[in-house]
Amino acid sequence: MSTAVVWFRNSLRIHDNPFLSWACNSEEVDSIVPVFLLDGYLTSVRDGEIGFNRFRFLVDCLKVLRDNLEKKMNLELKIYTGGALRNIESIFQNLDGENNFLAYEYCNKPRGLMLSSQITEWSMKTPKNCIVKSFPAVHTLLDIEKTISSPTYFDPKSMKNMERIFMNNFDVDSFGYYNINEPIPVPNKTKTNANVSISVNDISISELELELGTLFPDRLNERHYFRGGEDEALDRLSRKIAKQEDFVNRFSKPRTCSTNLDDNPSEPSTTGLSPYITTGCISVRMLWKECEKAYLNGEHTKPPESLHGQLMFREMFYLLSRSVDNWDKSTNNINCKNINWDEYDSEKMDSWESGMTGFPYIDAMMRQLDETGWMHHLGRHAVSCFLTRGQMWQNWTAGRDVFEKKLLDADWAVNNGNWLWLAGVAPFSMPYYRIYNPCPDSKSSLNVETKHANFIRRWVPELRFFPSKYIFEPHLAPLSIQISSKCIIGDDYPLPILDRKKTRKENLARFKASIT
DNA sequence: GGATCCGTTGTAGCT
């Protein structure tokens, strides 16, 4: 009697799931226990490191995973909280028989890597015979460890570099596309569900929902813009990719902003798939292949702007997160220039995080982030530039933490990579003098209704009666306009926390002084 | 080996 413990770490899905499929198909396995280990997750939520939307989304994902495992494979997902290593040990102590397996996916994060090696070490000592089977490239296209240990590997910092790495790892087919494996279908045979009766740290979905309600009682009735889980992910894939050939072929990341900043925040102008990629509700391989199907039918954009390009940047950050020491630090990180950022200023940081800087475009973005867990990529550029080298001169790690807490697509490798990039401290192409204007719509001065202005009215309702001409810098509006717009600046909406032109000039000089 | 090009997405001010 041999049992496989199938440990879902990043990939909360049953399609294209190599470790689950292996357990279902292997002759060596008689029964299966699917598990998800919260590890320190609940502590992070309680400590305020993970916010409402992220927690809510994860619970959704787990619920759908549980239901799919039950409905389609007659397996019961077990969820445990507390230390992951201790969970694994007690699960195996309660398993009968020998030749039991632990099938899990590779994890790139420091804590995950440490757990992997601790588990391997423990498995070699355990008399209960736990055979560890680690599956690489479940959450990424590349096998991260294999790629970075290749003698030809070097830290990539451009799309050209990534293309070289892809060429070294994948053959190119007769159409000129990388030969990336087809996704694995949902296993069509299953095994019996092994019964592990450990009650210690066992936690149910309804207990998680209770916890969510206890921690965020005033947010439970909010509208949820993204529903978590594999079903929603596959549905979105079908809606936005499979049935949208033109959209896929024309996709160009820098030019997706014209349609996003409207009053329909539930439908981004990009794919809106990022929360599902982060949680592994959709497999990146499947997304890659779906894009390729559209590409085969005509002209299409290319990396870096294309959807394949976006996925390649994700691979780039996963590689760097492993090959660059201190990837998430602003010191002792070869990918981070030493900038003399100001001390953490909690007043400034609070106004940035809560959308009360007095810069409506910035505030609208930050309020959208808090309510929906999502922000358009150009908004991310604007608010991160504002926080760091543009205006506030705060360390990028402070902004990174806020994104980590609130973004549904928060991903350790990608989030840090993007902040390094946007703060201008990484060796990626970001000339430091390219500073984004926090009041960006030149048309507003002509009193033209713009998408940006409507976007601000949607998310900063204090300003909903303001004319476009003044909506980016409402403190410049004459008092008569403020009165007729029912919003007195400094009273109903904050005055700007800083002089954007003055800080821009000073910071440009400081940045230059820091790097030369 | 010095010059030139390039890098996923700039801004301000003028006409």
Next chain:
DNA sequence: AAGCTACAACGGATC
């Protein structure tokens, strides 16, 4: 009113 120009000027790859 969109398009031009000046700004400020990194750092590695390529020729």
